[in-house]
Amino acid sequence: MEGGWPAGGGLLLCLTVSLLLQGRGDTFTINCSGFDHLGVDPSAFQAVFDRKTFRPVINYSIPTQVNISFTVSAILEVDAQLQLLTSFLWINLIWDNPFISWNPEECVGIKKLTVSAENLWIPDIFIVEAMDMDRTPSGLSAYVSNEGRIRYDRPVRVTSICNLDIFYFPFDQQNCTFTFTSFLYTVDNLLLGMAKEVWEISNTSRDILQTQGEWEFLGINKATPRLLVGSSVYDRIIFYVAIRRRPRLYVINLLVPSSFLVAIDALSFYLPAESQNRAPFKITLLLGYNVFLLMMNDLLPASGTPLISVYFALCLSLMVLSLLETIFITYLLNLATTQPPPMPPWLYSLLLHCTSPMKCCPTASQKGNKDLGLTLAHLPGLKEPVEFVGKVPSPQEAELNGSPGSSMGQQEDKAQQQQLVSLWVQFSHMMDTLLFHLYLLFMATFVITVIVLWNT
Ligand SMILES: *[C@@H]1O[C@H](CO)[C@@H](O)[C@H](O)[C@H]1NC(C)=O
Ligand SMILES: *[C@@H]1O[C@H](CO)[C@@H](O)[C@H](O)[C@H]1NC(C)=O
Ligand SMILES: *[C@@H]1O[C@H](CO)[C@@H](O)[C@H](O)[C@H]1NC(C)=O
Numbered sequence: 391m392e393g394g395w396p397a398g399g400g401l402l403l404c405l406t407v408s409l410l411l412q413g414r415g416d417t418f419t420i421n422c423s424g425f426d427h428l429g430v431d432p433s434a435f436q437a438v439f440d441r442k443t444f445r446p447v448i449n450y451s452i453p454t455q456v457n458i459s460f461t462v463s464a465i466l467e468v469d470a471q472l473q474l475l476t477s478f479l480w481i482n483l484i485w486d487n488p489f490i491s492w493n494p495e496e497c498v499g500i501k502k503l504t505v506s507a508e509n510l511w512i513p514d515i516f517i518v519e520a521m522d523m524d525r526t527p528s529g530l531s532a533y534v535s536n537e538g539r540i541r542y543d544r545p546v547r548v549t550s551i552c553n554l555d556i557f558y559f560p561f562d563q564q565n566c567t568f569t570f571t572s573f574l575y576t577v578d579n580l581l582l583g584m585a586k587e588v589w590e591i592s593n594t595s596r597d598i599l600q601t602q603g604e605w606e607f608l609g610i611n612k613a614t615p616r617l618l619v620g621s622s623v624y625d626r627i628i629f630y631v632a633i634r635r636r637p638r639l640y641v642i643n644l645l646v647p648s649s650f651l652v653a654i655d656a657l658s659f660y661l662p663a664e665s666q667n668r669a670p671f672k673i674t675l676l677l678g679y680n681v682f683l684l685m686m687n688d689l690l691p692a693s694g695t696p697l698i699s700v701y702f703a704l705c706l707s708l709m710v711l712s713l714l715e716t717i718f719i720t721y722l723l724n725l726a727t728t729q730p731p732p733m734p735p736w737l738y739s740l741l742l743h744c745t746s747p748m749k750c751c752p753t754a755s756q757k758g759n760k761d762l763g764l765t766l767a768h769l770p771g772l773k774e775p776v777e778f779v780g781k782v783p784s785p786q787e788a789e790l791n792g793s794p795g796s797s798m799g800q801q802e803d804k805a806q807q808q809q810l811v812s813l814w815v816q817f818s819h820m821m822d823t824l825l826f827h828l829y830l831l832f833m834a835t836f837v838i839t840v841i842v843l844w845n846t
């Protein structure tokens with residue numbers, strides 16, 4: 391054809407073609423009579439080496455079958471922001487070169503040899519997802535068997551794009567793809583096959599994977615759709631590599647402290663509402679939570695909105711809500727003890743209803759409040775040890791009474807006032823309990839939702 395071959399190569403080719411036409415028989419393309427005392431004779435392979443530019447086939451309408459397998463030897467890094475997976479693969483390619491064959495009996499029993507890969511035709515198989523230069527070390531060799539089967543293994547550090555879904559972070563599982571295809575050869579010239587079964591690849595990878603890092607290897611799947619570009623069809627093998635994050639670090643550093651803070655926030659409802667400690671305590675917690683979020687921000691994925699961010703935001707909102715509730719209750723209590731507004735009748739009846747023995751709405755009795763056993767209907771108003779004690783009726787009221795000296799009227803007025811105060815105080819406690827229960831309900835719903843979402 392090209393006419394540039396050395397005469398030996400041409401002769402060899404003719405010889406092979408004629409051999410193939412007659413059936414293989416026991417004639418061989420490589421004469422290894424000199425192998426025993428000189429080592430391997432390079433000139434015996436010279437014809438093969440000279441042909442390395444061309445795809446090694448006898449009939450060009452027959453495609454070369456290249457069988458592929460690989461081993462994942464390390465998962466180095468998963469970058470959620472750039473959507474990159476960095477891994478280390480050992481790629482094995484196996485194909486046949488019909489111009490190589492020798493008789494092992496003549497060749498001191500040698501059945502396979504290593505040959506420097508640069509002297510052989512190598513199929514241009516690459517990984518479509520790889521986003522980095524191929525960092526294959528140079529100077530690799532390939533095994534050549536006496537039947538012409540060539541096995542070429544190379545280690546590659548692959549930085550490949552992977553569509554990472556971090557919604558379920560840190561309980562996420564990723565499904566990255568490695569698509570092996572030829573850069574140049576269409577199906578007419580090159581076919582891809584599997585050198586090993588997928589489960590074998592999976593098992594070897596699991597055994598080899600040394601890193602006990604963040605990612606756990608789950609398994610490999612494959613698909614073999616062909617790729618149509620214009621009028622050329624390319625053979626492809628797509629491997630799906632499933633990996634799962636080990637969440638322990640994140641559970642210990644993110645979820646546990648955050649849950650503790652929220653639990654303490656919930657427990658702080660048991661601080662008596664009258665004491666002035668509750669609001670400062672909650673503010674401190676809120677501050678602490680903010681500091682925690684700032685410090686732990688580095689652990690979160692830099693892009694996207696994982697569920698855990700929503701979880702943190704909701705925890706923060708819960709704390710803010712509970713602080714608002716405390717402010718509201720403090721305001722209510724303050725109002726009740728300083729200048730109680732007249733109580734609307736419906737509220738009065740509601741309070742009556744709620745303090746009756748059969749409780750159908752939340753009461754503050756669990757909170758150890760002092761005077762809730764009492765029935766409001768015949769309230770003497772003297773038991774209540776609120777701050778109101780010592781406070782005189784407002785001047786207007788005193789004036790309205792007309793006779794400031796009349797101790798009977800004043801006494802009655804004071805008793806009524808006190809009753810009103812205690813009603814309001816009771817109402818505040820009731821509101822506090824009700825809101826606390828609402829808070830707990832909201833928190834439980836939210837925690838259960840998050841857990842259910844994480845478990846799916
Ligand atoms: C192999 O080569 C040697 C010389 O190097 C020659 O004597 C021998 O006949 C050859 N054998 C075959 C099978 O061609
Ligand atoms: C090459 O292969 C094709 C298809 O297998 C066949 O039709 C053709 O005759 C072969 N050519 C030669 C020279 O063997
Ligand atoms: C490739 O695999 C196919 C089927 O698994 C097998 O028939 C063929 O001989 C293999 N070819 C090479 C070169 O290993």
Ligand SMILES: *[C@@H]1O[C@H](CO)[C@@H](O)[C@H](O)[C@H]1NC(C)=O
Pocket residue numbers: 565611630631632
């Ligand atoms: C990965 O994704 C592919 C296609 O989307 C699917 O066929 C395969 O089963 C997935 N593998 C795992 C382990 O989820």
